[in-house]
Amino acid sequence: MTDSIAHQQQLYVADGLSDEEIAQQADLYGPLTDSVRELIEIALLTEVDDPEVRAAMEHIESAKQLLRKQMIPGPYGVRWGASGQKRAWGNAAAGLRNAIAPPLVIDCDPDGRASTDFHLGSAYEGPAGLTHGGVSALVLDQVLGAAAEAGGAPGMTGTLTLRYRRPTPLGALHAEARIDRLEGVKTIVVGHLAGPDGVCVEAEGVFILPRWVRDRNSATVSDPV
Numbered sequence: 454m455t456d457s458i459a460h461q462q463q464l465y466v467a468d469g470l471s472d473e474e475i476a477q478q479a480d481l482y483g484p485l486t487d488s489v490r491e492l493i494e495i496a497l498l499t500e501v502d503d504p505e506v507r508a509a510m511e512h513i514e515s516a517k518q519l520l521r522k523q524m525i526p527g528p529y530g531v532r533w534g535a536s537g538q539k540r541a542w543g544n545a546a547a548g549l550r551n552a553i554a555p556p557l558v559i560d561c562d563p564d565g566r567a568s569t570d571f572h573l574g575s576a577y578e579g580p581a582g583l584t585h586g587g588v589s590a591l592v593l594d595q596v597l598g599a600a601a602e603a604g605g606a607p608g609m610t611g612t613l614t615l616r617y618r619r620p621t622p623l624g625a626l627h628a629e630a631r632i633d634r635l636e637g638v639k640t641i642v643v644g645h646l647a648g649p650d651g652v653c654v655e656a657e658g659v660f661i662l663p664r665w666v667r668d669r670n671s672a673t674v675s676d677p678v
C-alpha cells in the first residue's frame with residue numbers, strides 16, 4: 454500500500470459521536486462558518502476607508518487568535534458517528550464547517566438522484582457578474598457524486614465532462630443529477646446546473662470506487678466469520 458492511500462484511509466474515521474453530540478457541534482460551528490462566509494463577501498465588497506479597514510483587521514486578528522487555541526491538525530476528513538451519521542464537514546462544496554462552500558444542501562434519493570437549490574454570491578464570480586466556470590464544475594462534481602452515493606454506487610470522480618451552454622448567473626441556482634448507468638465498477642451519472650433562464654451547464658461524470666476500497670470490501674465479504 455502506498456503512503457498516499459494509507460494517508461487517505463486514516464482520514465475516514467468512525468469517531469463514535471452520538472447524534473446529540475453531532476447536533477451540538479453543528480449548532481456551535483455552523484453559525485461560525487456562516488459568519489466567516491459573510492465576512493468573505495463583506496471584505497470583497499466593502500468600500501470603507503483606511504481607519505475602518507485597519508480597525509476591522511485588528512478584530513479579525515483577535516478572532517483568529519481565539520480560534521487558533523485548539524485546532525484539528527487537519528484536514529477534517531470524513532467522519533461517522535455512532536448511528537452512522539456521516540460528516541464531510543470540510544468538503545469544499547457542502548462542508549458545514551467550510552466557509553468557502555456555498556454551501557450545498559443536497560437532497561438525495563436512494564434511486565440514485567440528487568438535487569440542490571442554492572445561492573452563489575459575489576465571491577464566486579468569474580466573468581463579470583457571472584459564476585466562475587470552475588465553481589460550476591465544483592457544484593456539479595459534488596451533486597453528481599452525491600447521486601452516485603445515494604444510489605449505492607459511490608466513487609471518486611474519474612472523469613467529469615462539462616458543456617457550458619449559456620453563462621451561469623450569480624444568485625439563485627439549481628443543480629440536479631441522476632445515475633444513468635452502471636458499467637462494472639464505474640457509475641455514470643448525468644446532470645445539469647440551471648439558472649432562472651434554464652440549463653446553463655450539462656455534465657456527465659464517471660465515478661469509480663478506488664481499488665483499495667473495492668479490495669477491502671471484497672476481503673470483508675469473503676472473510677470467514
Ligand SMILES: CCCCCCCCCCCCCCCC(=O)SCCNC(=O)CCNC(=O)[C@H](O)C(C)(C)COP(=O)(O)OP(=O)(O)OC[C@H]1O[C@@H](n2cnc3c(N)ncnc32)[C@H](O)[C@@H]1OP(=O)(O)O
Nearest residue numbers: 594595598599607608609610611612637659661662663664
Ligand atoms: C470509504 C471510502 C469511500 C471513498 C469514496 C467515496 C466517495 C464519496 C463521494 C461523495 C461525493 C464526492 C463528490 C466529489 C468527488 C471528488 O472530488 S473526488 C476527487 C477527484 N478525483 C480524484 O482525485 C480521483 C483520482 N483518481 C483515482 O483515485 C483513481 O484513478 C480512480 C478514479 C479511483 C480509478 O482508479 P482504480 O480504481 O485503480 O481504477 P482501475 O481499477 O484501474 O480501473 C477500473 C475501471 O475504471 C476505468 N477508469 C480508471 N480511471 C478512470 C478515469 N479517470 N476515468 C474513467 N474511467 C476510468 C478503467 O478503465 C476501468 O474500467 P473497466 O476496465 O472496468 O471498464
